[in-house]
Amino acid sequence: MSELIFQEFAAGYSPGVMAVTGVSMGITGGSVTAVIGPNGSGKSTLLKGIMSFPGIHSRGSVTLNSRAVHLMNRNDRAGRIAYLPQSPPVPAGLTAVETVLLGRFPHRSAWSSDSPEDIRIALDALEMVGASHLADKFTDEISGGENRLVNLAAVLSQKTEVILLDEPGSSLDYGHAAQLWKLLSDLAERGIIILATTHRIEMSGNAFDKVLLLSDGKALAFGRPEDVFHSKDLLSKVYKTPMEVRQSSPGGSWIVFPGDSE
Amino acid sequence: MKRTLISLVVLAATGIALSLATGPLGLNAPSQVIMYLRLPRILLAITAGASLAVSGCVLQAVLRNPLATPYTLGISAGAGVTAGFIILSGISLPVFILYLSGTAGALAASMLTWFLAGRGQRDHSGLILAGVTVNLLGASVLLLVEYMSPASRLVEIIRWMMGDLAIAGYRRVLFLLPFLVAGMVPAMMRTGTLNQFLTGTEMAESRGVNTVRERLLLLIAAAVLAGGAVGAVGPIGFVGLIVPHTIRRLVGGDYRRLLPLSALGGAVLMLWADIFSRVVISPAELPIGVILSLLGGPFFLYLLIKKPRL
Numbered sequence: 001m002s003e004l005i006f007q008e009f010a011a012g013y014s015p016g017v018m019a020v021t022g023v024s025m026g027i028t029g030g031s032v033t034a035v036i037g038p039n040g041s042g043k044s045t046l047l048k049g050i051m052s053f054p055g056i057h058s059r060g061s062v063t064l065n066s067r068a069v070h071l072m073n074r075n076d077r078a079g080r081i082a083y084l085p086q087s088p089p090v091p092a093g094l095t096a097v098e099t100v101l102l103g104r105f106p107h108r109s110a111w112s113s114d115s116p117e118d119i120r121i122a123l124d125a126l127e128m129v130g131a132s133h134l135a136d137k138f139t140d141e142i143s144g145g146e147n148r149l150v151n152l153a154a155v156l157s158q159k160t161e162v163i164l165l166d167e168p169g170s171s172l173d174y175g176h177a178a179q180l181w182k183l184l185s186d187l188a189e190r191g192i193i194i195l196a197t198t199h200r201i202e203m204s205g206n207a208f209d210k211v212l213l214l215s216d217g218k219a220l221a222f223g224r225p226e227d228v229f230h231s232k233d234l235l236s237k238v239y240k241t242p243m244e245v246r247q248s249s250p251g252g253s254w255i256v257f258p259g260d261s262e
Numbered sequence: 263m264k265r266t267l268i269s270l271v272v273l274a275a276t277g278i279a280l281s282l283a284t285g286p287l288g289l290n291a292p293s294q295v296i297m298y299l300r301l302p303r304i305l306l307a308i309t310a311g312a313s314l315a316v317s318g319c320v321l322q323a324v325l326r327n328p329l330a331t332p333y334t335l336g337i338s339a340g341a342g343v344t345a346g347f348i349i350l351s352g353i354s355l356p357v358f359i360l361y362l363s364g365t366a367g368a369l370a371a372s373m374l375t376w377f378l379a380g381r382g383q384r385d386h387s388g389l390i391l392a393g394v395t396v397n398l399l400g401a402s403v404l405l406l407v408e409y410m411s412p413a414s415r416l417v418e419i420i421r422w423m424m425g426d427l428a429i430a431g432y433r434r435v436l437f438l439l440p441f442l443v444a445g446m447v448p449a450m451m452r453t454g455t456l457n458q459f460l461t462g463t464e465m466a467e468s469r470g471v472n473t474v475r476e477r478l479l480l481l482i483a484a485a486v487l488a489g490g491a492v493g494a495v496g497p498i499g500f501v502g503l504i505v506p507h508t509i510r511r512l513v514g515g516d517y518r519r520l521l522p523l524s525a526l527g528g529a530v531l532m533l534w535a536d537i538f539s540r541v542v543i544s545p546a547e548l549p550i551g552v553i554l555s556l557l558g559g560p561f562f563l564y565l566l567i568k569k570p571r572l
Contacts, residue, residue: 053467054474065515078470089326091460092513105469111453113518151461158469 002029002161004193008060008105011042011049015057017060019045023060023219029161029191032207034183034198035230037214038239043197044086046214050195051083064162078106082158086166088151096134096150097122101153119233120158125153130179144171152180156187163187165196169203180208199246205253213238226256263519266512270526277533278304286545299565303427305435307536308529309442309503310427310491315528317487318502319509319521320449323456324480328565331502332488334393335481339400340371341489342423346407349419361437365493371396372485376478396538424495425535425551434494442488447481449521450482458515498551500558501528507544507565 004027012018020042027033035043049058052070064070064080072080082103091099100122102236108118128133131149139147143229148171155163167178172192184194185207198204211228213221215238221228229235229245236242244257268424281304282296283289291300314332332338348360349373378392404423408416413495429435455476458466463473488502505527506520513519532550537558539548 005416041424048464051468052462053464074467074472075470078468080544081468083464085462085469088465089460089462091457091515093510093520094329094457094460095514098514099461102457102465103469105471107453109454151465178482228565 001191002193003027003065004162005063005065006060009046009049009062010060011045011056011058013045013055013057018057018059018217020049020214020217021219023212025210025219025222027193027195027210029190029193031209032181032188032196032197033210034201034204034208035212035214036159036198036201039199039215040125042217043214044166047083047166047197050164051077052083053237060250068226075106078158078160080160081162082160084151084163084165084168085224086170088149090139090147092140093138095136095138096131096146096153099134099150100125100153100157101223103157104248106158107149119155121157127154128156128183129153129175141200145173145176148172149176149180154185160192162181162193162195165194167197167199169198174203176256177203178205180204181205202256206247206251207240217261229254263265263512266523267526268508270523270530273530274308274526274533277530277537280332281307281533281537284540290330292429298431299435302432302435303536304533305432306427306429306438306495307532309435309438310495310498311505311528311530311532312503312525313442313445313487313491313528314498315439315524315531316449316507316521317484317491319506319517319524320456320480320484320487321502322506323459323517324477324484325389326462327387328460329503329509329562330390330470330483332492333397333497333502334390335485335488336371336375336396336400337368337485337488337492338499340367340369340374340405342404342495343367343400343407345422346404346411346419349415349422350407350411351409351410353417354448358433358437361434361493363493364496365441365489368489369485371400372481372489378483387452399450422496423551424549425494425498425554426547427532427539428549438490438494439547441486441493443510445485445487446530448479449483449487451477453521456480460515460517467496472514478523496551499552499553500561501531503565504558504561505531507561 006023006025009023010018010021023046037043048056050062050069101118104118126135129149129152131153134142134146134150139150169180172180181204188194211225212219213228232244235245242259245254248255282300285300298384317332321334324326342364345360375392375396379389405440411419414560419544455471458469458471467473506524509520509523509527513523535550535553539550539553542548
C-alpha cells in the first residue's frame with residue numbers, strides 16, 4: 001500500500017516567506033483527503049510544493065513509500081504522482097482524446113507516436129469520467145466543465161499511485177461534481193492516494209476520508225471529517241463567518257449550514 | 263493529414279519546376295543561369311522558408327501565444343540595427359560578414375529579450391512584453407541610423423530591410439545551412455515536449471518536462487533558425503505566422519504533425535512568393551519581403567479578429 005508522509009512540510013514562492021507551513025500527516029493508499037481552508041490559506045501552494053514546481057521553495061519533507069519526492073527526477077515523479085491544476089490552458093487544435101493522450105507522455109519518448117495501448121488507456125480514462133462522447137471534439141469547442149473532465153481523464157491516463165487535484169469540482173455542475181467525487185472515491189478504493197483541494201465540502205457528499213484544514217498558511221487540523229468538523233467554533237473562526245458542517249445521516253453526505261442554524 | 267502532405271509536396275514540386283523555368287530568358291536560359299542563379303535561389307527559398315516557419319511554430323507553443331513570431335523576440339530589430347550600422351559605416355566588408363552581422367544582431371536581440379524577461383523564470387507574457395520593448399528600441403535606433411545616413415546608403419539599408427532572394431552562387435545557402443541544422447534538429451526532436459507546453463507549464467512539469475531548460479533550448483533553436491534566415495535573406499516577416507496557423511487549421515495542433523508540415527509549408531510559401539515577386543513586374547523584381555507583408559498584414563488582422571486559442 002502506498003504511503004505519502006509529510007513532515008513539517010512548508011512551501012512558498014520565496015525561500016524566506018512560506019505560504020503554507022506545519023503540514024505533518026500521513027496518507028495511505030485507499031483514501032481521499034480533502035484540503036480545505038479559506039482563499040489564500042495555502043491549499044494550492046501546498047500541492048505545488050509537493051510537485052517542486054520551478055519558482056516554488058519548500059522545507060521539511062514529503063516522502064512517497066519512504067522516498068523523498070523532491071529528490072525524484074522529473075520523469076520518475078511523473079510516473080508516480082499526477083497533478084491537475086486549477087485551470088490549465090485549453091490546447092489549440094487538439095481533440096479531447098489527443099489531450100488525454102498527453103498524459104501518456106511520461107511513459108514514452110519525447111517524439112514517439114501513440115501506441116494502441118496508449119489509445120486504449122486514453123479512451124478508458126474518458127469513459128471513466130463519463131466523457132466518451134467528447135473524444136473526437138476539439139477542446140476549444142467544448143465547455144469549461146467538459147474540458148475539466150477531459151483534463152481529469154488526462155491525469156488518470158498517467159496511471160500514477162498519487163493524484164493531486166486543485167479544486168477538481170470547480171466549474172462542474174451538481175451531477176458532474178457528484179460523479180467526480182464518486183470517481184475519486186472509487187480510484188482510492190483501488191489503492192490510489194487522492195489529495196484534492198476544495199471550497200465546496202457539500203458538493204463532495206461523503207467522498208473524502210480525511211480532511212486537512214488550512215488557515216492563514218498553517219495546518220490547523222488533520223483527521224477524520226467527523227473530528228475536524230466537530231468543533232463549529234473552529235470552522236467559524238477559520239472562515240470568519242458563523243457556520244457548521246453536519247452529516248445528513250450517519251455515514252451520509254456533509255452539509256454546510258451558514259449562520260447560526262440552531 | 264495525408265491530403266495536406268500530398269498537396270504540399272505537389273506544390274513544392276511544381277514550385278521548383280516553375281521557378282527553374284522563370285526568368286527574363288525563360289526556358290531558353292543557358293545552363294549556367296539555371297545552375298548558378300535559379301537553383302541556388304530555389305534552395306535559399308526552401309531553407310529560409312522552412313527555418314522561419316518552424317521558428318514561428320515553436321515560439322507559438324513555447325510562449326503559448328498565437329501571435330508569436332520570430333519577431334516577437336526582437337529578432338528583426340536586432341538584425342536591422344547591426345546591418346544598418348555596417349551599411350552606414352560604408353566599410354567594404356565581404357558580403358558574408360553582412361549576413362553574419364544580421365544573424366549576430368538577431369541573436370543578440372533575442373538574448374536581450376530573454377534577460378529582460380527574467381530568464382524565463384517569469385511567465386511567457388513577460389517575454390512577449392520584453393520582445394515588444396526590444397523591437398521598439400531597435401526600430402528607433404534603426405530610424406536614427408537611417409536619419410544619419412547619406413541618401414545612397416539609406417537606399418541600401420531600406421532595400422536590405424525588404425529582404426531579397428536574388429543571389430548568384432551557393433554562398434548564402436551554405437551560410438544558412440549550419441543554422442538550419444542547429445535549429446531544426448533539436449526542434450524536431452522535441453515535438454512531444456512542444457505538445458506538453460500547450461497545456462501550460464505546470465501540466466508539462468508534472469508530466470516530467472524540465473520546463474525551464476526545455477523552454478530555453480527551444481527559444482535558442484527558434485532564435486538560431488530565424489537569425490540564420492534573417493542574415494541570409496533579410497528580415498522577412500509573417501512566414502512564421504501565416505504558415506503554422508494555416509497548417510494547424512488543416513492537420514490540427516499536434517506538433518508531431520504540425521512542425522514537420524510547417525517546415526514544408528514555409529518552403530512552399532517562400533518558393534511561390536519568390537516566383538510571384540519575379541513575374542509581377544517582370545523583367546524587374548519586387549522585393550519578396552514586400553509581397554509577404556502584403557499577404558501577411560491581412561492575415562494578421564484575420565487572426566486578431568478570429569482570436570484562435572492557443
